[in-house]
Amino acid sequence: AIQMTQSPSSLSAAVGDSVTITCRASQGIRNDLGWYQQKPGRAPKLLIYAASSLQSGVPSRFSGSGSGTDFTLTITSLQPEDFATYYCLQDYNYPWSFGQGTRVEIK
Amino acid sequence: EVQLVESGGGLVHPWGALRLSCAASGFTFSGHWMSWVRQAPGKGLEWVANIKPDGSEKHYVDSVKGRFTISRDNAKNSLYLQINSLRGEDTAVYYCARASRWPISGYFYYGMDVWGQGTTVTVSS
Numbered sequence: 452a453i454q455m456t457q458s459p460s461s462l463s464a465a466v467g468d469s470v471t472i473t474c475r476a477s478q479g480i481r482n483d484l485g486w487y488q489q490k491p492g493r494a495p496k497l498l499i500y501a502a503s504s505l506q507s508g509v510p511s512r513f514s515g516s517g518s519g520t521d522f523t524l525t526i527t528s529l530q531p532e533d534f535a536t537y538y539c540l541q542d543y544n545y546p547w548s549f550g551q552g553t554r555v556e557i558k
Numbered sequence: 559e560v561q562l563v564e565s566g567g568g569l570v571h572p573w574g575a576l577r578l579s580c581a582a583s584g585f586t587f588s589g590h591w592m593s594w595v596r597q598a599p600g601k602g603l604e605w606v607a608n609i610k611p612d613g614s615e616k617h618y619v620d621s622v623k624g625r626f627t628i629s630r631d632n633a634k635n636s637l638y639l640q641i642n643s644l645r646g647e648d649t650a651v652y653y654c655a656r657a658s659r660w661p662i663s664g665y666f667y668y669g670m671d672v673w674g675q676g677t678t679v680t681v682s683s
Contacts, residue, residue, distance in 0.1 A: 500669030
């Protein structure tokens with residue numbers, strides 16, 4: 452099974468900052484990777500699919516990049532509503548697997 | 559409105575069984591892959607299972623193989639998860655999700671773009 456490792460596990464940032472979250476796959480997954488945002492007590496929300504394609508309705512301050520084993524999610528100009536936990540998910544092959552999550556907290 | 563609504567969660571004894579349901583509305587259910595994802599208390603997300611639109615293909619995470627069965631009834635716009643031989647580590651919120659596919663450069667990419675609100679399964683004696 453493919454292991455997904457996210458870093459950092461948590462970070463503190465201020466409104467207006469830019470942040471980058473990294474996800475590394477234990478083997479190559481082409482660009483079959485998505486990014487999800489989850490707020491406490493809520494269902495996850497799809498932000499990015501195919502590593503870099505922005506899901507409809509998601510603000511353009513979210514962007515994704517990467518291919519193979521290394522991927523990044525970047526949030527430019529953090530907004531108050533962006534403080535949440537972010538997960539990557541590889542859907543290259545089964546079993547699909549999530550990273551352990553990155554909690555973005557307010558500094 | 560595109561919507562998924564789960565039901566069927568509850569408190570169950572170890573080795574017990576439950577059937578979770580997910581009612582879909584607002585989209586062509588029979589045209590989509592569907593997924594179950596769970597989240598143990600205070601933990602991260604774990605993908606559990608997927609099913610093809612016509613039900614002919616199913617995939618599971620290793621930890622539930624032989625105990626969980628994903629199924630669907632396209633006539634009823636419903637997704638199910640039969641969970642047997644429950645263990646404490648199965649305690650979680652279970653979400654159903656629509657796994658959409660988008661064509662890019664001749665390849666299809668997945669994304670779970672619609673989620674239910676979740677149903678809670680608690681395994682305890």
